[in-house]
Amino acid sequence: MTTDAINDQPEHDSHDGEHHDHKMTGLKRWLYTTNHKDIGSMYLWFSFIMFLTGGVMALVIRAELFQPGLQIIEPDFFNQMTTVHGLIMVFGAIMPAFTGLANWMLPMMVGAPDMALPRLNNWSFWILPFAFAILLSSFFMESGAPNFGWTFYAPLSTTYSNGSTAFFVFAVHIMGISSIMGAINIVVTIMNMRAPGMTYMKMPLFVWTFFITAYLLIAVMPVLAGTVTMVLTDTYFGTSFFDAAGGGDPVMFQHIFWFFGHPEVYIMILPAFGIVSTTIPAFSRKKLFGYSSMVYATASIAFLSFIVWAHHMFTTGMPLFGELFFMYCTMLIAVPTGVKVFNWAATMWRGSISFETPMLFSIAFVILFTIGGFSGLMLAMTPVDFQYHDTYFVVAHFHYVLVTGALFSIFAGAYYWLPKWTGYMYNDTLSKWHFWCSLISVNLLFFPMHFLGLAGMPRRIPDYALQFADFNKWVSIGGFAFGLSQLIFLVLVIKCVKGGEKAPAKPWDGAEGLEWTVPSPAPYHTFETPPKID
Amino acid sequence: MTTKEYESYYVPAQSKWPIIGAIALFLIAVGAGNYVANLNDPESVGGGWILLAGIALIIYMMFGWFNNVITESMSGKYSHQMDNSFRQGMSWFIFSEVMFFAAFFGALLYARTFSVPWLDGAGNNAATAAILWPDFTATWPLIKTPDGTETTAMGWYGLPLINTILLLTSSITAHFAHVALEQEKRGLLKFWLGLTVVLGITFLYCQGLEYAHGYADEMKLYLDSGIYGNTFYMLTGFHGMHVTLGTIMLLVMFIRVLKGHFTPKNHFAFQAASWYWHFVDVVWVILFVFVYIV
Numbered sequence: 001m002t003t004d005a006i007n008d009q010p011e012h013d014s015h016d017g018e019h020h021d022h023k024m025t026g027l028k029r030w031l032y033t034t035n036h037k038d039i040g041s042m043y044l045w046f047s048f049i050m051f052l053t054g055g056v057m058a059l060v061i062r063a064e065l066f067q068p069g070l071q072i073i074e075p076d077f078f079n080q081m082t083t084v085h086g087l088i089m090v091f092g093a094i095m096p097a098f099t100g101l102a103n104w105m106l107p108m109m110v111g112a113p114d115m116a117l118p119r120l121n122n123w124s125f126w127i128l129p130f131a132f133a134i135l136l137s138s139f140f141m142e143s144g145a146p147n148f149g150w151t152f153y154a155p156l157s158t159t160y161s162n163g164s165t166a167f168f169v170f171a172v173h174i175m176g177i178s179s180i181m182g183a184i185n186i187v188v189t190i191m192n193m194r195a196p197g198m199t200y201m202k203m204p205l206f207v208w209t210f211f212i213t214a215y216l217l218i219a220v221m222p223v224l225a226g227t228v229t230m231v232l233t234d235t236y237f238g239t240s241f242f243d244a245a246g247g248g249d250p251v252m253f254q255h256i257f258w259f260f261g262h263p264e265v266y267i268m269i270l271p272a273f274g275i276v277s278t279t280i281p282a283f284s285r286k287k288l289f290g291y292s293s294m295v296y297a298t299a300s301i302a303f304l305s306f307i308v309w310a311h312h313m314f315t316t317g318m319p320l321f322g323e324l325f326f327m328y329c330t331m332l333i334a335v336p337t338g339v340k341v342f343n344w345a346a347t348m349w350r351g352s353i354s355f356e357t358p359m360l361f362s363i364a365f366v367i368l369f370t371i372g373g374f375s376g377l378m379l380a381m382t383p384v385d386f387q388y389h390d391t392y393f394v395v396a397h398f399h400y401v402l403v404t405g406a407l408f409s410i411f412a413g414a415y416y417w418l419p420k421w422t423g424y425m426y427n428d429t430l431s432k433w434h435f436w437c438s439l440i441s442v443n444l445l446f447f448p449m450h451f452l453g454l455a456g457m458p459r460r461i462p463d464y465a466l467q468f469a470d471f472n473k474w475v476s477i478g479g480f481a482f483g484l485s486q487l488i489f490l491v492l493v494i495k496c497v498k499g500g501e502k503a504p505a506k507p508w509d510g511a512e513g514l515e516w517t518v519p520s521p522a523p524y525h526t527f528e529t530p531p532k533i534d
Numbered sequence: 535m536t537t538k539e540y541e542s543y544y545v546p547a548q549s550k551w552p553i554i555g556a557i558a559l560f561l562i563a564v565g566a567g568n569y570v571a572n573l574n575d576p577e578s579v580g581g582g583w584i585l586l587a588g589i590a591l592i593i594y595m596m597f598g599w600f601n602n603v604i605t606e607s608m609s610g611k612y613s614h615q616m617d618n619s620f621r622q623g624m625s626w627f628i629f630s631e632v633m634f635f636a637a638f639f640g641a642l643l644y645a646r647t648f649s650v651p652w653l654d655g656a657g658n659n660a661a662t663a664a665i666l667w668p669d670f671t672a673t674w675p676l677i678k679t680p681d682g683t684e685t686t687a688m689g690w691y692g693l694p695l696i697n698t699i700l701l702l703t704s705s706i707t708a709h710f711a712h713v714a715l716e717q718e719k720r721g722l723l724k725f726w727l728g729l730t731v732v733l734g735i736t737f738l739y740c741q742g743l744e745y746a747h748g749y750a751d752e753m754k755l756y757l758d759s760g761i762y763g764n765t766f767y768m769l770t771g772f773h774g775m776h777v778t779l780g781t782i783m784l785l786v787m788f789i790r791v792l793k794g795h796f797t798p799k800n801h802f803a804f805q806a807a808s809w810y811w812h813f814v815d816v817v818w819v820i821l822f823v824f825v826y827i828v
Contacts, residue, residue, distance in 0.1 A: 024548055032548035114545045116619040119599070123552035130560035134567065166570040170563035177559070180630050188622045192615060193543070222630045226637025233768065236570050238758030241641055244666075245681035247761035249649035256637055256644075319657065528542065 031126070034118035035524060036103045039125050041421070043100030044414075046129060048490070050092030051407075053136075055483050057085035062479035065472050068464055078462035079147035084135065086150030090268070091175045092132050094402065097410045098271040099124075099182050102210045105417065106186065108515040108522065109204050111195030111531045116188040124182040131174035138164035149460060151261065154242030154253035158234040169232045176221045183217035186210055195514075197533035201295070204513050205288060208295050209274030212302045216263045216270070219306075224260040227253070251316055258309035266305040268402060270298055272369075272409030273340055276362040278513070279412050280344050283359035284351025285510035290343040297336035297343075304333050314382045315389045323382045330380035334373070341370055356508070357431040361412035364439055365405060372400030375450065390460075393453025399446045411438075411489070416511075418496050419503030423521030426496040430488055437485035444478030544611045551599040558595055561588030604803075608795070617802055624806040628813045631776070635817055638772065642765040642824060646674050650761065653680050679760035686753040688766065690826035693744045697737050698822050701777075704733035705815040708784070708808050716798045720791070727788050730811070734781035741774050769821055773814070780814045783807040 024032060033039060060081050064072050073081070103121065107114055115121045138145040143163030148156035157165060190211045194203070203211075230253075233239040240246025242253040273294075281288045288294065310318060310326040344366050353359070375397040379385050388394060411434075418426050448471040453459075457468045464472065506516040518526050565588050568581025606612060654672035655663030663670065667680040675687035688694065711726035748755035748766075757767045787807045790796065796804055 028548070031553045032550050034546050034549060113543050117623055118545055119549045119552055120623075122549070123555050126553050126556035127559050130556055131563070134560070134563055163571055167563075167567040170567045174559055174563055180627075184623050184626045184630075187626055188619050191622055192618050218626050218630045219633050222632075222634035223637045223640075226634055226641075230637075230641065230768075232570065233757070233764070236573055239764040239768070240679070240758070240760055241645075241764055244649070244653060246679045246683065246758075246764070247645060247650050247653065247676045248764070249644070249652070252641060252644045252649060256640055259637075259640070525545070 032122070034114070034122055036107050036115045036118065036121065037421075037522065037524065039115075039121050040100045040102075040104030042125055043096045043103055046125070047093050047095075047097035047100060048493075050088050050096070050132065052486070052490075054085050054088035054093055055486065057081045057088070059480060059483050061085065062476040064462055065464070066476040067473070068466055068469050070463055073462070075462045076144065076147055079149075079460070080139070080145040082460050083146045083149050083152075084139075087135065087146075087172075088132070089402070090150060090264070091172075091179075092128075094268050094406050094410070095179065096128060098210075098213070098268075098406075099179075099186075101271070101275070101410070101413050101417075102182075102186055104421065105515060106189055106207060106210060107193070108518065108526055109207050109513055110190060110193055110198060111514050111527045111533065112189060112193035113525065113528045115185050116193050117185050120181055121185050124178045124185065127174050128178050131171045131178065134167050134174070135171040138167050141167075151257060152228075152231060153257070154231065154234065154250045157231050158242055161235055165235050166232060169228045172228045173225055176225045179217050179221045183214035183221070186214040187218070190214075195527070195530035195533050201292065202533065204274075205277040205291065205294050205298075206271075206274035209270045209277070209298055212298050213267050213270045216267050216302055216305065220260040220263040220267075223256065224264075227256050227260060230256070251313070251318075254313050254316055255310065258312045259306075261312065262309040263302075263305040265398075265401075266301055268406050269369075270302065272365065272406045273298060275409040275413040275416075276344065276365050277340075279358045279362045279416050280347050280366075282416070282508050282511040283356060283362070284348045284353050286347055286351040288343070289346035289349075290339070293339055294343055297339040300336040301333060304329060304336075308333065311380055311385075314385045327380060327382045331377065334377055337373055341366060341373075352510075356415075357426075357428070357435055358412045358416035358508075360432075360435045360439075361408045361415065364435075365408045365412060368400055368404030368408065368443075372397055372405055375400065388453060390458055391453035392449040392457045392459055395459050396446050396449035396453060399449070403446065404442055408438075411435075414493075416508070417515070418493070419507045420515055420520050420522055422496050423503055424496050424500035425503050425507065426492055427500065430492040430495070434485060434488040434492060437488065438482060441478050441481035441485055445475055445482050446478075448475050448478075543613060544606065544616055546602070546606070549599075549602065551595050551602065555592060555595040555599070558588050558591035561585070561591060563588075604790075604795070607800070607802075617800070620802045621805070624802075624809060628809060631813065632817075635769075635772065638765065638769050639820070639824065642769065645676075645761045645765065650674065650676055674762070676760055676762040683760050685755050685759035685763055687762065688744070688748060688753070688755060688826065690822065693740050693747070694822060694826050697740050697744075698818065700733050700737045700740065701815050701818050704730045704737070705812055707733065708811050712804070712808050715791075715796060715801055715804060718798050724788070724791055727784065727791060731781060731784050731788055734777060734784060734811075738774065738777060738781065741770065741777075766825060769825055773817055773821055776810075776814050776817070780807070780811045783810060 030038060030042060060073065061078065064070075064078055103115065106112075135145075141164050146152070146157070146161070146164060146168045148161060152168070157168075190203070190207060230239070230241040234242055234248075240248045242248050242250045244250070277288055277294060308326055308330045310322060311330045314323060314326075348363075355363075375393065379388055379394065379397060415426060415431060418424075452468055452471050452475075455468065457464055503520040505519050507520070508516075514527075514531060515522070517531065561584050565581050565583070565585030568578070569585055570581070572578035572581060651657075651672045652659045653663065653667055654670055656672070669682075670680045671678070677687055678684050707726045707730045711723050711730060714720075714722035714726055745767075747753060755766065756763055758764070784807050787804050790803070795801075
């Protein structure tokens with residue numbers, strides 16, 4: 001390795017203290033960028049595109065389920081739809097949206113000039129579109145896309161899988177690399193780049209939740225990589241990790257997968273807690289109630305998430321002690337989660353509340369996420385889980401948590417920071433339309449699923465008994481209404497990027513944090529000299 | 535640089551290396567996917583070439599990217615804070631690697647503690663054994679699987695023991711090299727670092743011998759010889775890949791030392807390679823205990 005002059009790298013001495021706006025133009029700006037705001041924007045746009053892609057798949061599913069009987073698609077294609085819908089929404093929509101928010105906001109919130117490792121940051125983002133290109137390309141292969149569910153249980157993903165499993169495995173590997181590198185960047189930025197005076201317990205709660213989430217990612221994404229690797233060798237190289245004939249066990253797959261999978265669930269909800277813990281105080285014009293208890297509650301949830309995985313497997317079978325252990329540990333999570341919900345309510349209590357769109361989404365989050373939490377508590381009880389398992393009750397549960405939970409918080413965050421990102425206020429009327437249409441349709445979409453599940457309708461089937469027809473019709477109508485409502489958001493964001501009412505540096509009078517001390521739109525480089533925190 | 539109140543943090547301008555790396559990973563994934571999916575089709579050769587192209591591109595990326603970093607570092611652009619970022623980043627990367635191995639150790643322990651005894655009727659699985667696998671006896675190492683595949687267990691003495699000694703020694707020599715670097719004894723540094731690299735290569739050679747021995751007809755220990763062969767080759771194989779990577783890292787450090795790089799205070803890359811080497815060593819010790827001895 002020589003130390004010759006490098007010609008591809010424009011040299012800038014950043015320690016001459018001057019302000020630089022080295023924006024390249026055109027495509028190169030986005031391909032070569034090391035700027036956390038550029039990368040954050042790319043993450044957010046990518047996740048929105050993936051959200052629409054996965055959404056179209058959900059609509060295909062709902063179209064097929066509008067009536068009993070098979071009408072539009074073949075069962076195998078139906079399975080591909082449910083599988084890829086799940087994979088895209090988890091790894092392509094929710095997680096990158098959070099990473100995008102982290103990229104945009106964390107450096108500004110801790111008073112850092114950028115993420116700690118800017119080139120690595122670019123790499124973390126740009127490998128993602130390639131991973132999803134590989135995953136989606138399997139639709140055009142002879143065998144079709146993966147059809148074994150996003151949880152890829154063995155032996156469906158091994159012995160009985162179709163020819164595209166290898167591509168699924170390598171795509172997941174790349175998604176994992178992206179998440180791990182992104183998480184390392186977040187951890188290092190928070191540990192090492194805080195402005196002088198910003199002690200850990202002075203960090204905004206948003207920063208805390210991403211900090212803890214990043215640890216979860218570093219701990220469990222490698223386990224997912226190990227799992228898919230074992231699936232790969234079982235499928236193509238004759239190993240028998242998940243095959244009893246060779247001394248392995250398909251149940252072992254579920255243990256290893258859910259050791260990743262359960263913390264993954266919290267990876268998708270802890271940042272949501274951070275967002276609403278930012279917006280609710282801002283629009284209640286009060287400090288967050290119980291800041292330190294929020295920090296400890298987040299950390300407790302993260303810790304507990306490692307010892308509850310087998311509650312996904314009550315019906316799979318395990319020793320009685322295991323069933324009891326995982327049931328009680330799971331119920332324990334309700335305690336720190338309850339602390340959080342209590343704190344949000346207490347923050348609003350006697351606050352001077354105004355109902356701007358970010359606040360509407362945040363309040364909807366608190367109520368609807370709590371519904372999802374309660375159905376989770378029901379599922380945690382081993383004996384009753386025997387009835388609920390693999391029914392639409394489970395589908396209702398995790399969509400309440402992920403759509404009205406994680407997704408609504410992302411909308412809350414997007415509306416809250418859009419003025420800071422674009423420099424313009426969003427169109428308020430459109431945003432209200434977006435909120436109310438989403439709120440009504442999402443409940444029409446997911447609430448009847450509880451009843452369907454309790455009545456015994458199994459998940460992941462293209463056809464169902466006649467008795468479920470009425471609810472399914474309403475669910476499908478809700479689904480299409482919810483899908484169309486999201487186009488309002490797309491139009492709103494495009495309008496907001498193009499122009500509108502100029503946003504002041506701090507458009508929300510109750511907002512707190514360093515990001516509101518810089519102008520809107522935020523300059524390309526912020527905090528090249530760290531701000532002082534008292 | 536320290537005339538101001540705070541050190542400034544170097545934020546690199548645009549770089550082409552990450553996107554090249556992204557394309558490289560894409561080629562690797564597509565190539566490997568095609569290669570693996572068409573393993574049984576001798577006509578299909580495309581996947582392997584795409585895979586090789588991806589690997590070549592990622593090596594090119596590493597040269598370019600590290601070249602930038604080394605140039606920046608040696609021209610004094612990096613502050614103490616930057617050095618901390620690198621150190622923390624490397625530590626968490628190693629932690630993620632630990633968790634990767636944990637998945638495979640988890641599989642090994644699960645098979646040994648649960649799945650193999652259960653197949654022989656342990657717990658409440660008497661019916662499973664009686665109806666499905668009446669001729670099966672649970673043993674570890676599992677030298678006869680439920681479907682009757684037979685194999686031989688690899689003993690811990692001989693090559694594995696030699697390898698353990700080699701790797702433990704190399705961890706000590708790596709540490710001596712680090713001490714020599716900090717005391718600015720360049721001659722000793724070259725000696726100990728060079729010795730570490732030689733020990734690493736010797737380890738890999740011995741592991742190759744061990745694999746050849748396992749795949750020979752006397753042992754019939756293959757990757758697909760049931761859960762014992764699976765865990766044996768996956769754990770030692772992934773460990774071997776990490777040793778290879780670690781050896782390459784140390785070799786690069788050796789070349790950089792010959793070029794006069796690193797000072798007693800400023801040697802993050804050396805430190806990172808050395809951490810990585812100790813990590814590989816610790817994994818081996820755990821592996822030696824659970825795969826070979828117990």
